[in-house]
Amino acid sequence: MPYDPSAFPPFAVTVDLVVLTVRKHALCTLAVRRGEPPFQGRWALPGGFVRDGEDLGSAAARELVEETGLRAHGSEGADPGAHLEQLATYGDPGRDPRMRVVSVAHLALAPDLPAPTPGGDAHSASWAPVETFLGTQDSGGREEDQPAPLAFDHGQILADGVERARSKIEYSSLATAFCPPEFTVGELRRVYEAVWGVVLDPRNFHRKVTGTPGFLVPTGGTTTRQGGRPAQLFRAGGATLLNPPMLRPEV
Template sequence: MTVQPPAPVVLAVDLVVLTLRDDELCTLLVRRAYPPFAGRLALPGGFVGPDEQLREAATRELAEETGVRQQPGHLEQLATYADPGRDPRGRVVSVAFLALAPDLPDPVAGTDAAASHWAPVRPLLAGGPLAGDQPDALAFDHLEILRDGVERARAKIEYSPVATAFCPPEFTVAQLRRVYELVWDTRLDPRNFHRKVTSSAGFLVPTGQTSRVDGGRPAELFRPGAAPLLHPAMLRPAPHRQRG
């Protein structure tokens, strides 16, 4: 019996970069400059160098494809995607990363992308003009990766203080509430939200300052606390929780 040598496997990284712009949850997309899927939209990403750590490759690809060199407020590994048919060039295994940051700047396409821009997440997840079988659908399995990244962000802000990664260094409770509303795509009761976040030990730290950024009377400013987890958790309204 002849044993066939294993097919070569190439390692890549892809990034789901989420930020808030124009009161919408947005993700970073690039217009691919080269085959396969030349001219199609995709998540930023690329191949891992022989001497690179995965995180290094992710931050390098983000800079090369979009010009965004600002370190995200939060960066973590999301999942590994290894379907044999996910890339027509061969067996490409991609490790996806999730990055969260407040109001990132307009991207500038780098050497590996023809263009890059921020796109609202809602129409993508709803099967809008950039999803599904449309001519400008996302390349590869990037819609699946995007869905997983958004769901990870939605779940993570339930039990951890990572929602503050979308906020400026000092923020009001109303600003934080809007983060939860945009990420969860739902409306929240202001009084109930204020009670929950201010009673969660170590979630927020008062700065002693106030701001009129939200209009009306001055609102107290906070900064992120040191708690790694939220007790109790900030659970999504039941209709918006993913069912497993």
């Protein structure tokens, strides 16, 4: 039975970015303080409306460049380690007070990034530990900190992005996206510790990552940038799946 497209209400599409990096041994997210209504003055995830004739991947890659200067894998002039993938779609009718807006969120991971420069309708931009917006709990189950509420439904989007990152580094090589092109096993271990929020046994971790075929490839070089004795440098190998996986310890 034919239908009339004009009978359906129009809506806009945006892309929102969960941009994660590890700074000072903490998992951090990029947040922008909104300079215009709605939610003027509130922190939000970076993002924007999809342009006419622009597909979702291109819109997310464009926003990533505008917000961080990073070019993700697969784009011209891609930066080593810059990873971008689609996260989920969010379409609650009331998520944006201006109009019906559906957001296709993306997750971006990259090594330690410099201080961001705000653009668009952002008043300021900053890196912040994810706990700033998600909150943490002590052993008694009480919140240690009152999380800063993000605009729109960005708190849920951030939580979903962080959980995606925490889950994927269990069974994939995604953790290396937080590292520079050449890194030590200790630096990689600190990525896992920052993302998971745990402390890992150095010897067991070294045995696991160096014993998994195709996970790490020695570069032949060493570094003393972490202090102490020279440590062997590695680069990410071609393996995309870890078998057996690196199971996340229970907290």
